Amino acid sequence: MKAAEFQSSAVITAFGAYVPDQVLGNDDLERMVETNHEWIVQRTGITERRIASDEQFCSDMIFGAVRDLVSRYDARLDDVDFVLVATTTPDTLFPSMASRVQAEFGIGSCGAVDLQAACAGFVYGLQLANGLILSGIYRKILVIGAETLSKITDYTDRATCILFGDGAGAVLLERSEDGQGSLLGAYSHTTGSGGHHVYCSHLSGSIGSVPMQTSGKIVQNGREVYRWAVTQVPKGIAELLDGCGLGVDDIDWFVPHSANMRIVESICEKSGIPLDKALTSMADYGNTSAASIPLAIDIALKAGKLRKDDVLLLYGFGGGLTEAALLLRWTL
Incomplete structure (x- = not known):
């Protein structure tokens, strides 16, 4: 997309x-x-x-x-x-x-x-x-x-x-009854060929020709996931901002998936987003997958950082390998 x-x-x-x-x-x-x-x-x-x-x-x-x-x-x-x-x-x-x-x-x-x-x-x-x-x-x-x-x-x-x-x-x-909604723009991308780098299976023992464990536990090739994320996510950020006619300076807060702080640091460096604009949740909560972005927002709200009308860039990335990004204006 x-x-x-x-x-x-x-x-x-x-x-x-x-x-x-x-x-x-x-x-x-x-x-x-x-x-x-x-x-x-x-x-x-x-x-x-x-x-x-x-x-x-x-x-x-x-x-x-x-x-x-x-x-x-x-x-x-x-x-x-x-x-x-x-x-x-x-x-x-x-x-x-x-x-x-x-x-x-x-x-x-x-x-x-x-x-x-x-x-x-x-x-x-x-x-x-x-x-x-x-x-x-x-x-x-x-x-x-x-x-x-x-x-x-x-x-x-x-x-x-x-x-x-x-x-x-x-x-x-x-x-939104007045047409002025919270969500400003979206982006998604999939690299399915890399799906075997992070998975959980208790049924199939392979993805195509790639063998897998069937323990029902998370298995991850951290090095490959890191390499993919720090390459793909900055590209997605640039495409989303360009498509919406915005620049990095228009973003108040960047809320990436809290996978690993080293990944977030590299993404910020490559995309030009200041690290102090990144809201994360991994320090206190670890990697919580689908919950990591809302938990980061919760931390920011309780700290008084996030205010009404701030522009947020949410970016989830991980197993699949999947990416999904969203620009939104905070309305609470």
């Missing part, structure tokens, strides 16, 4: 986030695998993660984020007419997590769909929700990015177990 500028769009009317109470710090990982705090921070920027308990699952992250959204903005859910949940770690393959949201919050007649685009999932969810609203069929959509990556992390693999955490974020998108 080439970069596209929206002539009109939906507006963000509420936001919420949730992380579980249990903390997994770098010192805890030192007792589990051969690693140490300094090594982890130097290579990833991560100091701790939040981990779901044995009794908690993705639905618990989702419900927590939605309850926070309702509480913070006194939001109504009874007239929501579609629910989109982006996750790679649902409690069950079916029923969907979106249908669980409908049941938990007593939403009346609504559509409910899960989507799976790994770390790009939340941004894809916003893109798709915006399209559904602009179609004229739907007026109010709940979009959620949520993960319990701890459930599929191999805690004997020192290269990956230091990365992942759990959490969720949620937004309400509603039809």
Whole structure:
């Protein structure tokens, strides 16, 4: 997909986030695998993660984020007419997590769909929700990015177990009656030939001719994912900004997927975005895949950084290998 500028769009009317109470710090990982705090921070920027308990699952992250959204903005859910949940770690393959949201919050007649685009999932969810609203069929959509990556992390693999955490974020998108919406432009790109560099499978033992593990745990070639991200994401940023007639100076905040601080630093350097404009969540929460971007927004809101009418560039990238970017004006 080439970069596209929206002539009109939906507006963000509420936001919420949730992380579980249990903390997994770098010192805890030192007792589990051969690693140490300094090594982890130097290579990833991560100091701790939040981990779901044995009794908690993705639905618990989702419900927590939605309850926070309702509480913070006194939001109504009874007239929501579609629910989109982006996750790679649902409690069950079916029923969907979106249908669980409908049941938990007593939403009346609504559509409910899960989507799976790994770390790009939340941004894809916003893109798709915006399209559904602009179609004229739907007026109010709940979009959620949520993960319990701890459930599929191999805690004997020192290269990956230091990365992942759990959490969720949620937004309400509603039809803009005056045509002045939140979403300004979008971009997406896929490099499916690199999908074997980060995957999770318990069924197929191969992608094409490439053999895979079937442990049901995350397997990642970090070097190849890094190389792809720091090459592709700056290209996508340039194409999106050019397509919308904007420059780096027009962006108030850059909100990339919080995969690894070294990746974010390289992307900022290559794209010309000052690092102090980057909002991230990995230091406190680790890599939370589809939840990392809303969690970064939550941190910025609570710190008083993010203000109404700020222009944000959201950029999700990861498993697939997929990319999804969105320019939006913050309206809360």
